[in-house]
Amino acid sequence: MREPAISSTAEDYLKVVLNLEDREETPSTSNVARHLEVTDSSVTDMLRKLKKAGLLEYAPYHGASLTEKGRAVALKILRRHRLVELFLCQVMGYRWDQVHQEAEDLEHVVSDRFVERVDALLNYPDKDPHGEVIPDAQGFREPEDDLCLASAELGAYIIRRVASSNPELLAYLEKEGLLPARILSLMERAPFDGPLKLLLTETDTVCHIGLDVAKHIFVFPMKKRADARRRPAKKAASSSRRKARS
Numbered sequence: 719m720r721e722p723a724i725s726s727t728a729e730d731y732l733k734v735v736l737n738l739e740d741r742e743e744t745p746s747t748s749n750v751a752r753h754l755e756v757t758d759s760s761v762t763d764m765l766r767k768l769k770k771a772g773l774l775e776y777a778p779y780h781g782a783s784l785t786e787k788g789r790a791v792a793l794k795i796l797r798r799h800r801l802v803e804l805f806l807c808q809v810m811g812y813r814w815d816q817v818h819q820e821a822e823d824l825e826h827v828v829s830d831r832f833v834e835r836v837d838a839l840l841n842y843p844d845k846d847p848h849g850e851v852i853p854d855a856q857g858f859r860e861p862e863d864d865l866c867l868a869s870a871e872l873g874a875y876i877i878r879r880v881a882s883s884n885p886e887l888l889a890y891l892e893k894e895g896l897l898p899a900r901i902l903s904l905m906e907r908a909p910f911d912g913p914l915k916l917l918l919t920e921t922d923t924v925c926h927i928g929l930d931v932a933k934h935i936f937v938f939p940m941k942k943r944a945d946a947r948r949r950p951a952k953k954a955a956s957s958s959r960r961k962a963r964s
C-alpha cells in the first residue's frame with residue numbers, strides 16, 4: 719500500500735534530498751530550492767512538514783537529511799521512476815531522451831501492483847535506460863563503483879551510466895554514440911579544462927566532448943573489469959550479499 723499521507727510534492731522533495739545525498743552535496747534549503755525551481759521559503763515550509771512526518775531531520779542553516787523512513791520512501795519513488803523509464807523505452811518505443819518527464823509524472827500515480835508487474839515483465843532489470851541502478855523492492859541498491867569521465871585518467875573505459883535528465887544532452891550523447899555499455903578510450907585531455915578526445919571502440923571513431931558534457935558520464939576502467947572477471951568468486955559473494963541485505 720502507498721502511504722496516503724505523502725503528496726507527490728513531498729515525494730519529489732524526498733527524491734531531491736536523496737539525490738543530493740548520493741552526490742555528497744549538502745541538502746541545504748537553497749540547494750533543494752534550486753533543484754526544484756521553487757523559492758527558499760516554500761522549501762523551508764515543506765522541510766518542516768516532512769520533519770514533522772518523521773521523514774527528514776531538518777535544522778535551519780544545517781539543511782536536511784533523510785530518516786530511515788524518508789529514505790525508504792525516496793528509494794521507492796526512485797525505483798518507480800527508473801522502472802517506468804525502462805518500460806517506456808523497451809515496451810513503448812520511447813527514446814532515452816524522452817522518458818524522464820513522462821516518468822516524473824507517472825511515478826506518483828501508478829500503483830504498487832503496476833510497478834511490480836512492470837518489473838516482472840522486464841525480467842527484473844537492475845539498470846534504467848541511462849544505466850542508473852534500479853533499487854530493488856526492498857529498497858536495496860548496489861553501490862556505484864564507477865568514476866566520472868571528467869576526472870578520469872587516460873585509458874580504456876566502459877560507460878556505466880549517464881547522470882542527466884536533459885533531453886538535449888541525451889540526444890547529443892546518442893548521436894555521438896556515448897551510451898551505456900559502449901567502450902571508449904580517453905586519448906587526450908586538453909589543458910586548462912579543455913575538451914576530451916575519445917576513441918569509440920565499436921565504431922572506431924574519434925570524438926571530442928567538452929568537460930561539461932563529460933561531467934555527466936560515469937565509466938568503469940576496462941582493466942579493472944578484466945581483473946574482476948578473472949576472479950569470479952567475488953561476483954558470487956556480491957550476489958549473496960544482495961540477498962542478505964534485502
Ligand SMILES: [Zn+2]
Pocket residue numbers: 799803817818819821883
Ligand atoms: Zn529520469
